[in-house]
Amino acid sequence: MARFIARRILWLFLVLFTVSIITFTLMHAVPGGPFAQEKALPPAVLANINAKYNLDDPFLIQYLNYLGDILLPRITSGKQPKSLEHEFLINIKLPGEGDPTLRWMNWGPSYKSSSRTVNDIFRENLPISFQLGVSALVIAMCIGIPLGIMAALKRNTVYDYAGMGVAIFGVSVPVIITAPLLQYIFGVQLRAVPVSGWGSFQHMILPALALGFTQSALLARLTRASLLQVMNEDYIRTARAKGVSERMVVIRHALKNGMIPVITVIGPLFAALVTGTFVVETIFGIPGMGRFFVTSVTGRDYPVIMGTILLYAIFLVLANLIVDLIYAWVDPRIRFD
């Protein structure tokens, strides 16, 4: 198990390396640069800015510098400007003369909002997206999985048809339609909750519902399909034959095995939801990560683009790792090797 985890962590670095190369290349393939505006800057000014951010270096050097800033820890001591705290994600005070501090993971500045660094964005905006994403996931699981179970157990009854009817609606209606619809009904007409913004629990209800509803439909369909398949397995017949109550057959034997495909999609779903969902955050005016995805691409804010993509990749690989660990718990036949 320890070896399995160690190998997967190694795999994480390989994935991050590949993703960073693809993104870095793609980013620089975009014509123009972060400071090429419609109203052209004087060439001297532009050259200065490019030099400040090392954008005049060769492509490969820029890439290696970027990696080095993140991966190589540094120890600073003596007089240290406060801005260092913003540049590095991890700042650990070490014992010794002149306040030596171990600093690690400098994700770089933001070109577009020069007063902030990528770490500031992580620290301030990621928790917002995380909160929203987790609530959406909880909603999705609480609605989707029971709905799927009900539909599977009462196959071809009115419960099944009703449940799956709702689910196919949920899968088909994109969030760009559900979100404004929810805003219109609950925000504008009923005035039950704020239409947009962020700050209180009430602000979270609509976006979490909009996100959760679509995903719950997906989970419901998957749960139903998987459970129907499991219910035909030999071990279910065996369990029934030896006199296990139907309730226990479902809970102990069917559900545990039927949940495997569901858990498989929850991993990536978690990563996608907690790192920010552009569309929902845009519609509801939520200051999460999603907004930075979009604005960083428009403004060619290289460090922000790289940072957010790598962050997503880290979440994705870690979520998949946890999913793999859960597999072994759900189905002891699955072994790590």
Add this chain to the structure above:
Amino acid sequence: MATATQTQTGVINLQEERRQPQSMTRIVVRRFFAHRMAVVGVILLALIVLYVTVGAFFFTEAYANKTNVRAKFAAPSADYPFGTDSVGRDVMARTIYGGQISLAIGVVAMSISVTLGTLIGLAAGYFGGLVDAILMRLVEAILTIPLLILLLLLSRALMEISSSTTVILGREISVTVVVIVIIIGLTSWMGLSRIVRSLVLSLKEQEFVVAARSMGAGNGRIIFGHILPNCVAPIMVSATLEVGVAIVIEAALSFLGFGVMPPTATWGNILNGARQSIDDLWWLWVAPGALIMMTVLAINFIGDGLRDAFDPRSIK
């Protein structure tokens, strides 16, 4: 079913079987049309296609793109059944021409992604080894980048020509339409390639492939003549669903302002125009929203119907 039917008395009735020889295609077609929701989907989709084609006889495209500031934000009336938008364009005419573009984007993007997904899946599964390893690692790497970021980056990279238009099939269309189609096609083949690959892995070990090879068939003939026809079911289901996915992606991109640029309308960018006026100007988003919803719903019904029709286990 193609098997002998058993009568109530337990006598196997082979005669009836002989009277109705059925090909796989016929079985699938029969099962598909016995699927109630699939038929609803077909009818719904036919109505939408009818709306965007017949509707074009009532309005010209020039009219759909014509601005009339004096009539802006007009509520639905006899003159403008779906009202007008912020520059006084007729929303109904725009949903008709926008619908043509949205549906076309869905179909063409699907063709690109299905072709790519099938070919890559076939190659990875059939040749195995290094080819498989490289292609599947590529799939994993692409899947690790959030889809929308990939779309946004690509659209930035390719969209420098955003204001120009080109003539396709006698119509003047924003170049962005072409770019969007390519982008969506290039970023949505990974799922299908995995499905096809896993199918090929088991198909290539089966006797009919060995038989074909022993008769001297080359790789090309085995792949396209023997293996590909056995992968038709998942490919057709994915192709159907992909049309809906592409329409939604286009809508989301246009909604965020990264999609198809004016003057060309799509359901997505009509919806984008409605973003700031959710509360009072409901007609701006109801029509395009309902059209996107119904189209995707119809496509998903058809996809589900196809999946059940192809599934050998579904006996009804």
